[in-house]
Amino acid sequence: MLATLQELGIMPSLSRPSVSNDNPYSESLFRTLKYRPEYPEKAFLNIATSRRWVDDFVCWYNNEHRHSGIKFVTPAQRHTGRDIEILAQRTRLYHAAKARHPERWSGNIKNLEPVGSVYLNPEKGKANSKEVEAA
Secondary structure, three states: OHHHHHHOOOOOOOOOOOOOOOOHHHHHHHHHHHOOOOOOOOOOOOHHHHHHHHHHHHHHHHHOOOEHHHOOEOHHHHHHOHHHHHHHHHHHHHHHHHHHOHHHOOOOOOOOOOOOOOOOOOOOOOOOHHHHHHO
């Protein structure tokens, strides 16, 4: 198998089984995928069925699923810049709720500032702190 991968110019991943921090982005995505209620209990009938399921999952993941690492907006909202207005609206809502019932609040409202840049593969020399902040 290794020889075939090398012939195709594919660099094999050296991730270790049961080690979740080797590739945390893939691990997180696969966990989200596997725990969807629609995930089949048995194998897909054929490749076309599996591709259709993954296409539907990707559409849901990008357009409906609110991600904690980007302040609970969808990737599509963030990509188009709509996250800025959505988060500003949420901030106004929290301030209004706190003003109406201050006794229900023991501290400040949530930080709903849009997150900065998030990197999958930070350039060499950059600190990995942005990876940790986004996680």
